[in-house]
Amino acid sequence: MIAGLVNFFGEARYAKQRWRLLQAVLVVIVIADFFVPRAHTYYFWQTIPGWSAGFGFVSCVAIIFISKFIGHSGGIMRDEDYYD
Amino acid sequence: MIEWLHPAFLMLLGALVLPLLRGVWQKSLSVLVPILALISVAQMTAGSSGHVHFAGVDLVLFQADQLSLVFAWVFAIMAVIGNIYAWHITDTGQRVAAFLYISSAFGVVFAGDWFTLLVAWEVMALASAYLIFASANAAAVAAGFRYLMVHVAGGVLLFGGIILHGVQTGSYLIGPLDHGQGGLAYNLILISFMLNAAVPPLSAWLTDAYPEATVTGAVFLSAFTTKTAVYVLIRNYPGAEVLIGFGVAMALYGVVFAVLENDCRRLLGYHIISQVGYMVAAVGMGTEMALNGAASHAFAHILYKGLLFMGAGAVILMTGRRKLTELGGLYRTMPITVCLYMIGALAISAFPLFSGFVSKSMIISAAAGDHRAAVALLLTVASSGTFLHTGLKLPYYMFFGKDCGLRPAEPPRNMLLAMGIAAVFCIGIGVFPQLLYAQLPYPVDYHPYSGAHVTESLGVLMFTLLAFVLFLKYLDPEKTISLDTDWVYRRGASLFMWIARRPVLIWEQWLTTLGDGAGLRLLHRLSRGSLRVDMMVIDAIVNGVALTALRLGSVLRQLQTGIVSHYAVVMVAGLILLLGWPLYIAMGAP
Numbered sequence: 169m170i171a172g173l174v175n176f177f178g179e180a181r182y183a184k185q186r187w188r189l190l191q192a193v194l195v196v197i198v199i200a201d202f203f204v205p206r207a208h209t210y211y212f213w214q215t216i217p218g219w220s221a222g223f224g225f226v227s228c229v230a231i232i233f234i235s236k237f238i239g240h241s242g243g244i245m246r247d248e249d250y251y252d
Numbered sequence: 253m254i255e256w257l258h259p260a261f262l263m264l265l266g267a268l269v270l271p272l273l274r275g276v277w278q279k280s281l282s283v284l285v286p287i288l289a290l291i292s293v294a295q296m297t298a299g300s301s302g303h304v305h306f307a308g309v310d311l312v313l314f315q316a317d318q319l320s321l322v323f324a325w326v327f328a329i330m331a332v333i334g335n336i337y338a339w340h341i342t343d344t345g346q347r348v349a350a351f352l353y354i355s356s357a358f359g360v361v362f363a364g365d366w367f368t369l370l371v372a373w374e375v376m377a378l379a380s381a382y383l384i385f386a387s388a389n390a391a392a393v394a395a396g397f398r399y400l401m402v403h404v405a406g407g408v409l410l411f412g413g414i415i416l417h418g419v420q421t422g423s424y425l426i427g428p429l430d431h432g433q434g435g436l437a438y439n440l441i442l443i444s445f446m447l448n449a450a451v452p453p454l455s456a457w458l459t460d461a462y463p464e465a466t467v468t469g470a471v472f473l474s475a476f477t478t479k480t481a482v483y484v485l486i487r488n489y490p491g492a493e494v495l496i497g498f499g500v501a502m503a504l505y506g507v508v509f510a511v512l513e514n515d516c517r518r519l520l521g522y523h524i525i526s527q528v529g530y531m532v533a534a535v536g537m538g539t540e541m542a543l544n545g546a547a548s549h550a551f552a553h554i555l556y557k558g559l560l561f562m563g564a565g566a567v568i569l570m571t572g573r574r575k576l577t578e579l580g581g582l583y584r585t586m587p588i589t590v591c592l593y594m595i596g597a598l599a600i601s602a603f604p605l606f607s608g609f610v611s612k613s614m615i616i617s618a619a620a621g622d623h624r625a626a627v628a629l630l631l632t633v634a635s636s637g638t639f640l641h642t643g644l645k646l647p648y649y650m651f652f653g654k655d656c657g658l659r660p661a662e663p664p665r666n667m668l669l670a671m672g673i674a675a676v677f678c679i680g681i682g683v684f685p686q687l688l689y690a691q692l693p694y695p696v697d698y699h700p701y702s703g704a705h706v707t708e709s710l711g712v713l714m715f716t717l718l719a720f721v722l723f724l725k726y727l728d729p730e731k732t733i734s735l736d737t738d739w740v741y742r743r744g745a746s747l748f749m750w751i752a753r754r755p756v757l758i759w760e761q762w763l764t765t766l767g768d769g770a771g772l773r774l775l776h777r778l779s780r781g782s783l784r785v786d787m788m789v790i791d792a793i794v795n796g797v798a799l800t801a802l803r804l805g806s807v808l809r810q811l812q813t814g815i816v817s818h819y820a821v822v823m824v825a826g827l828i829l830l831l832g833w834p835l836y837i838a839m840g841a842p
Binding site for chain 1: 629
């Protein structure tokens with residue numbers, strides 16, 4: 169069972185199914201976010217359905233590109249033998 | 253009366269007995285003693301303590317309250333898991349070092365006075381360094397020395413702070429330091445704690461040294477040093493607001509560097525820094541909920557981070573490779589490792605039903621409840637980054653992705669068992685959070701499983717996954733290393749050596765030449781002159797003095813009659829003169 173599960177995420181032939189599954193999960197999460205009760209919210213944005221989805225997506229994109237920019241342009245990433 | 257044995261003492265005793273045993277006996281003892289330590293922790297109740305009066309100072313060798321107990325619990329659990337994971341090793345030295353390391357970690361969480369804490373703190377640095385040296389290659393030895401150097405420096409700061417604090421307050425008992433004070437003692441101790449908590453810019457020792465440690469050693473390292481630092485911060489610096497900024501910066505710093513990293517365990521090291529950032533920020537907030545969050549997140553973190561390090565260690569052990577650019581496609585032959593690793597990854601990413609969800613969210617909610625919107629939002633960004641790296645990037649490039657062609661077997665069963673136990677805790681805490689909440693220092697009124705909270709977390713995480721899928725090619729690991737603040741002392745050391753080799757050596761050679769040439773001639777002339785002075789003046793004086801003494805001696809000899817009564821008369825006369833003269837003066841001589 170474990171091997172089957174792991175293979176589903178590894179094998180190229182399941183790529184289409186994985187993509188569809190992801191889309192379905194994303195849609196369900198956003199729809200569910202419209203219907204959950206929001207009794208304890210601290211900030212106004214928490215009352216906007218789907219805000220966390222957008223926030224997560226934007227955060228991830230920002231992390232990838234800002235980090236790579238800093239790494240390449242900021243002189244942080246160096247050859248592996250830098251200290252040798 | 254002590255109803256339980258100090259677990260630090262148990263581990264210390266174990267460390268002494270281990271080298272006497274061989275083979276399966278040693279292995280069995282290495283698991284049995286941590287189990288005994290776990291039982292001993294289970295028997296403790298808040299409030300027990302033991303005092304010793306030593307050299308004029310009241311030492312509190314152990315003092316248990318709810319806060320120390322929650323850390324002791326997870327330390328004991330991790331001690332058992334770590335030693336099961338290390339069952340197969342044959343290096344007695346590593347076992348003993350791990351025992352001493354765990355013992356000193358217990359020593360810190362039960363220390364009631366600063367001196368006990370200091371001793372445990374130093375032992376912790378030394379014992380943990382051995383786990384790095386034990387890799388026995390040039391890179392590890394160099395990293396081990398750097399690690400030791402940084403921690404010894406931190407220990408000196410702590411020592412100085414303790415002495416100052418003791419002199420100023422007259423007390424060596426541990427407790428919240430007055431953070432209005434902000435004096436030198438306060439800052440020295442805080443800096444030494446922040447160093448062990450790996451707060452940037454004092455964090456580079458962690459990502460420098462942990463990836464060089466042995467496969468089993470890194471598992472222990474990931475658990476104890478930074479978390480004892482979190483413990484002492486909660487104990488001594490609750491509400492120190494400066495920690496909020498540092499904590500948030502740490503959480504994001506770890507995420508940024510993890511994007512750039514190619515070494516699998518160094519990437520996990522950056523995520524230790526990131527996760528400890530949540531705890532440090534929570535300590536800075538200082539509310540009951542935040543401190544509960546810091547303690548519970550430390551508890552959950554030790555177990556899931558241990559699991560992640562065990563997973564990465566299993567890959568390193570079975571493939572001999574550690575760079576993401578050289579790994580990939582291992583899922584075919586290591587499916588169980590993949591599954592267990594992913595449980596740790598989902599736990600650190602705070603997926604519902606996993607341990608991180610019930611602890612990390614407590615910190616973020618505490619920030620929101622404390623009206624710190626920016627803190628809450630930035631920590632949420634860091635959560636996205638955590639899942640991106642430990643949950644997606646690392647497993648993708650290690651287990652899936654491009655096939656590196658290796659077909660390694662699953663790791664030894666003891667390693668899988670240890671990972672399995674950690675995985676059970678990661679899920680158990682997520683499903684039954686009340687079990688953990690009941691152990692926390694303050695009463696908990698927090699319910700993580702509200703509908704809005706679940707969809708909010710899933711929204712952040714699953715749309716992070718979407719971004720990962722869409723922008724995967726930009727995340728490809730690169731064959732580089734990242735410069736961190738260890739540059740200062742790694743390059744600083746070469747600068748020092750350059751100064752020693754160039755300017756200092758040249759100056760020294762110049763001095764030598766000068767001495768051999770003009771200097772030597774001058775010296776010769778000087779010495780000839782002084783010889784003359786010696787013979788003509790000094791010797792003449794000495795001879796004269798000696799001759800005079802000889803003459804005076806022969807005169808005196810004639811005075812010595814050898815008759816006792818003569819001597820007595822002279823002594824009495826002398827005494828009268830000695831006493832009489834001042835008396836004569838005192839009475840007012842005419």
